[in-house]
Amino acid sequence: MTEAASAPATPPTPPVRLTDRKRDAIVQAAIAEFREHGFNGTSMDRVAAAAEVSKRTVYNHFPSKDELFEAILWRLWDQSHAEAEIAFDPARPLRAQLLAVMEHKMALLGDGSFIDLSRVAIAEMMHTPERAQALVARLAEKEEGLPRWIRAAQQAGALRTGVDAHYAAHQLHGLVKSFAFWPQLALGQPPLPADEQQRVLCDAVDMFLGFYAVRPPA
Incomplete structure (x- = not known):
């Protein structure tokens, strides 16, 4: 042969x-x-x-123009979240897992096109609340990765139970967005440099685990 x-x-x-x-x-x-x-x-x-x-x-x-605009937002979202589905692993340290999950979120927030288009979307949705409600509902469906990870960690006894996973996820997202999304969107500040992004992520994850972790995070 x-x-x-x-x-x-x-x-x-x-x-x-x-x-x-x-x-x-x-x-x-x-x-x-x-x-x-x-x-x-x-x-x-x-x-x-x-x-x-x-x-x-x-x-x-x-x-329609509405469908074209939404298609753009979904494309930017999907590009950033293509590898974001990280399953909870009870054998791995909580902190390392959660940082990996949130790094994908930071990648989206640091995308200049996404920031610009988010600004356009928010301005438009202020005039049409029904469009805002529909868009927020669809975004919530796409943001299931972190709540799913939190629920699995709760079931494994690594995170406090009795707390809604979406509520906890929203808290963590808020900690990150307060530095890496809203200042850029509302005040025109530049995207955070890589070292500042990592600092924000580490501090947010540490604060989250300091409150929710059942055992000291590693």
Whole structure:
């Protein structure tokens, strides 16, 4: 048997479909338009021109501007949380596990595009509370990773029971966002440098475990 015959064949990389390339071009163009012009100042015509596609193509992929904007937020969210589902491991130190979970959250909060688009979203949702409620509900569904980890730690006896996991997760997120999200969104402060991000994460996790951990965190 020759070397060529014995080597396993490498499967070819599937080509990117034209429709997928157009969808990606629309999303990238829309991100730039929303960041520069805000929600009300962005039109599907502008997005189509920036993406160099027809307006009909934009509507084929996204039936409305609302759906296009939400698709952008979900894409940024999914990119940051692609590896965020970390299962609780009773054999590993609590602190190391929780830091790993929260590092993915920090990656999202440090994304300049996400901050800019969050600013646009909040400004728009202040005028349409029903949209805000729907978006917050969908975000809550996507933020299940940390509550799931907390529940597993409670069941293992590592964290205090009798406390709702979503409530505890919201507390921890709040500790981080007070330094790494709200100042950037409301005051235009730059994203935290890497060393400051780590300091905020470590302090927030230590405060959380100092209150909730059943045994001293390692």
